[in-house]
Amino acid sequence: MSALLRHFIRDNSWWLIIAVQLLSLTAHAQGDPLPSWNSSAVKQSIIRFVSTITNEQSTQYVPPEDRIATFDNDGTLWAEKPVIQEQFVVFRIIQLVKQTPALRNKQPYKAILEKNRAYLKTLGRKGLLDLMDLTHTGMTETDFHDAVMRFFAVVKHPVLGVPVAQLVYQPQLELLNYLRDNQFKIYICSGGTVEFIRAISQKYYGIPPEQVIGTTFRYAYVDSAGVNDIMRLKGLNPLNDKREKPVNIQYYIGKRPILACGNIGGGGDISMLRFCQGNKYPSLQLLVHHDDGEREFEYEEDDNESLNNAHRYGWGVISMKNDWQHIFVGPTP
């Protein structure tokens, strides 16, 4: 660091802040759209892809209306250890017990309040679906939205101790902005339930609610006795995961993405990336690899299915450790 900079830090640290912002602006203007990414092969492949498909002189040119990108959410745009929507389940249980204190001694309320993981593990698939119904349905869409907004206003990550907004990956925000600057229309395609993500998609990612695809419940429209609203009914529709992701992309968008980005965890994004790769246009597939136990979390799949597919089909693997200079938006947790 130069003596001049040291001087500014000691005596005029606000100058340094302005200098850093100017440097960042300059980097942007000079054409580094991904400043939090290290200059690695995957970063170069992204920039090469975007430059090519937006070049009208190229045989690989893709018209703006077909520049669809789909991103998984948990583990791809924000951290997923633990999955944030699980914390919402706990939040809702606490709310319900506040409303009806007698529930405190009833299961599964009791187990959730006491963090009795042994009991929760005995619930099985049916018990977990019941828990989703209990915490996510039986109310109007308006009331559910209010509950989600209250949750995001107060929740902190149980390990990292920061608000959820700070679990968003800074390099991915830069990628989203870069794609938008190049007239991509970006969708989230997540296993999480759709209104939960829609509540924060614009604020956290700049993605409008109508560009979020997720898991849904059954609904009924009610227009009587002073109620004019969607009622949230029990019964989760098929989870928007694995082979359901292309199916729902077809339902919601009716176009294949030319860029799809998921993460290595439960193999949930393989089909979405394959569907993208079947596009008649050139396409790019990306998988976030959680290989940075120091700055985030470190985990893989038992069967290595996502990585195996990445090697087989030439997908880009984003190493959080090597490819990302910063992990989280805002102050590092």
Next chain:
Amino acid sequence: MSALLRHFIRDNSWWLIIAVQLLSLTAHAQGDPLPSWNSSAVKQSIIRFVSTITNEQSTQYVPPEDRIATFDNDGTLWAEKPVIQEQFVVFRIIQLVKQTPALRNKQPYKAILEKNRAYLKTLGRKGLLDLMDLTHTGMTETDFHDAVMRFFAVVKHPVLGVPVAQLVYQPQLELLNYLRDNQFKIYICSGGTVEFIRAISQKYYGIPPEQVIGTTFRYAYVDSAGVNDIMRLKGLNPLNDKREKPVNIQYYIGKRPILACGNIGGGGDISMLRFCQGNKYPSLQLLVHHDDGEREFEYEEDDNESLNNAHRYGWGVISMKNDWQHIFVGPTP
């Protein structure tokens, strides 16, 4: 007509064409965004509504991201006598018989080819659903799209004898443009099946495929044996009609429209308009009334349900006869 104009028509008709285009441009520039609409109360209510909700000084201001409009399609954006998708069923049956000539003597192929309406009436709900499966499923999404494109390239209206593109209502195109100019995001919300409409939504209406909500079939994603595609499976999901329209608007958009437009026919749009009216923002509801037997078709509902709701809730009723100076885009059929 002035002597001057008569002179131009006789000797220099291309001058007239330029003059008419200039007049039309002037009208647009001078602020009549709906030149094919007569200066009626409903036209004024539309312009007043749009002017108010886009005025940042107004207490009724609606931010651009919440300017959602939903339009029914059959009978609202194009003529529905007969429903155009019914013609596609016939088109597909003829295709299938060409591929497998032995089907010619089998039902329901035989009845369709012979226009045997008496037989078709005996089919009932189950028979009609089977007919939809037969003509719309059992293929990849790619192949289905090709079939739809072939249909739209050749089909003509059985009574009016014009291509389907000319069954679009000119005043509605002006309304769509006017709304887009004012940063509305416009969705089609139709009982027709979604990919059928998506195939022409951009070309006919300037509405991108991903902003079309319609009835869907069951799908499965297949990625094996050289096939990487969505397979269209038998089994129509619930018809996107009546109370299902608000439900699907919730699934697809997650926001209530501030403007909803349907038509008087089967009462299919009442719930969509009511859902719109429940918006926390100011909103406008419109119903097209087919009361012009000379220039289009004349029909109402047996129970008058749509009109009754329009009177009860103060919705705008668009009289095709009195409110629209022109009906169809392009040359009048």
